[in-house]
Amino acid sequence: MKRCKLFAAFLVACLVFAGQAQARYYDDVIASGTLRIGVYRDFPPYSFLRDGQPAGVDIEIGRRIAESLGVSLDVHWITPDENLEDDLRNNVWKGHYLDKDPQNSLAPKNLADVMMRVPYDRQYAFKRESTGELVNEMVVLFGPYQRESWRVAFDSRKIDQVSTVAVFQYHPVGVEIDSLPAFYLTSAFAGRMRDNTHHFSNLPAAFEAMRRGEVDAVMGMRAEVDWQLHRAGDGRYRVGENGFPMMGKQKWDIGMAVKHSYRQLGYAVEEVVDRLVRSGQMAEIYRQYGLTYEKPGLYQETL
């Protein structure tokens, strides 16, 4: 009797493992015929839904990767947590603590095989805790495919030009709350731009406020700003020529992440992405979305 029960439990467990998503070995990915690519939810122009279909540069890159591996693409949407460590833990190596099924406690966690838009930064990858332990030892960061930076867009009917950020002592500027542009504009130059800094829940909302005339400019990630300009298609909104003096991180590279035990999958994906960058197809994907494309540092030095 007891034996039967055990066997039944085993069977259930097998069935469960067969059907569910968890990060996997290269062979398992190929055998399953699908690759789960993790991308941020509602995050244009990188990953979002357009007419109910996944769209964005990270989705396009994911499609190319899946195609090259001969599998189909399965999108794993990521709701961002407070920082990248959290996102990697929740989506790449461990899973979220709310991802539990009381009816089936053996169910594997919902994870991505590969996560897109993960900064490729050696200092970050090898960051240590105060106790000396590596913070991100459970993941491998690899495959840089784009260099990101900051950008200002402004309403040319309100401001003639933005050659330095000093204009924001006089003109209201919109930023995403709890972002580096928000910290920068409220703290740099003894806070002289602070009172003109307006906070929004995301960059599209800040751009919308500029269209309504509430702010004269917005500051955000270059691709996000480019996308808004591209969509607006209105010459009155222009790109600032300013730099960001005293701003800690001006440029950084974007790559991908896999769980450390699935390096083989990482190598296969890296090969595809490397080809996309070198062949110019990557630049083409960005161009299709109206975005500036800048190669990551690795390629700027070698190509």
Added chain:
Amino acid sequence: MIQRGRGKAFAVTTLVAALSMAGMANAGVTDQDILNDQMTTDDVVSNGLGPKGQRFSPLKAVNTDTVKDLRPVWSFSFGGEKQRGQESQPMVKDGVMYVTASYSRVFAIDVKTGDELWEYNARLPDGIMPCCDVINRGVALYDDLVLFATLDAKLIALDSKTGKVVWKKKVADYKAGYSITAAPLVVNGKVITGVSGGEFGIVGKVEAYDAKTGQILWSRPTVEGHMGYIWKEGKKVENGISGGKPGQTWPGDLWKTGGAATWLGGTYDPDVNLLFFGTGNPAPWNSHLRPGDNLFSSSRLAIDPDTGKIVWHFQTTPNDGWDFDGVNELVSFDYKDGGKTIKAAGTADRNGFFYVLNRENGEFIRGFPFVDEISWAKGLDKNGRPIYVDDNRPGNPADVDGNKGKPVVAIPSFLGGKNWMPVSYSKQTGLFYVPSNEWAMDIWNEPVSYKKGAAYLGAGFTIKPLNDEYIGVLRAIDPKTGKEKWRYKNYAPLWGGVLSTAGKLVFMGNPEGYLMAFDAETGELKYKFNTGSGIVGSPITWEMDGEQYISVVSGWGGAVPLWGGEVAKRVKHLNQGGSVWTFKLPKEDA
């Protein structure tokens, strides 16, 4: 089952019987029951054993002489894999215990047997990312309803007999970063709740709903500049801007996203008819971005329960730059000063200072450190405002410039001299029993940090114990002098609430798993029992069939294990769990 419990209790004392009769046979919890909770020993119908939050019981069958014989009568498991910290305080009414567990669950248990009567498991939305862990701190009872709040910021009323939903209201939008973990408070038929929230630009608030129907009655934002509302005959009417107008103590538009979450709930004192709610830290986290006092963050607010108006406020950490919060419970108590009765209230703040306030008007009476070391302030001025040590304020992001900012060693750490865990005030000894922690933090601006694919400036920190032998310290403190009468040192940080009784005892659990009882006068450890997982909940006591019972929830978790560093090393061997333990004396001793 419920009937049986009531029948037996009925026979016990005439006082209890009279109160029960007043509420009619088989009646549910009344406003009177809640207001008298501290004196009625046959039930526990409010968080804090009475809305003042004193956590004192007049029961004394279990006392310094008999407590050594205390033994468990039953243990009830919450089951499943949903653990991660059980911070609930159980309630007991008519032979039934109502207790919450992590992940927004409620259980009704037969207190005689430990049998489950019903269980409610809130269905949380897919992909929800609650800001502030998955703990829940307990229910409120009113009439035949069990009221509690969920991780997706809803207030739910369950039928106390069946566990079925009677009404459900959305208090705030979980997608915007709101959550609720505190126990609601019932005052004169109104159920009153605050909200939790992270750094997503939320604005704290306190709201009142009709306990029976769930209709909203008033809403009071806790950040200066936001309009409050009151509902009159179902119509939403403006009810005054909190603080009068925006922009007085905040720069730019930061008041719009100012934080000040009311995440720990509140207390109520019928003598002055005021609600007391604490508010959390201001947003953004770094204080250099928001020069000014940033009202009403890190404050205690006294709110009129009938209108939702702020009657007075007392800010413990203006321009908070250490995440000290000000949510800690304000406990009402009276004391004599030269023959005059002072209507006071005491509160032990995250920032390391204990404050005694006049609860009628919020005036500062006195304040003193309740931890051994405070680095960020030299002391308090005559109005109770901290005298800052400017060098000890975490650095300005503008000074970072690509490198790790200058680290600051601040004491206490942001987890506080005392965190959420409630104190107890004993009417018998006149002392506050404060579960506190001795720890420091290194804090710096961390430029090697990313968020949603973007470079970010995080706050890097590590929490460090100040002593090798202990972090936790249970302290007996005289609120009239600030003198510490005794202390009990605990290796792991304390994270559970305290209960004092007329049996001259103080009960508290620790993360090592022990329910402990101390002599209230001397601090001598009189009893301990290991419940199998760490205790981070608050004990209660009540009387049934002439015997005194004690219950506590066991299940290690909460905020401490979520942070790394030296402190994590001290607690990582502790195992999670989820159960209620109930104790009494053997019959022959009673």
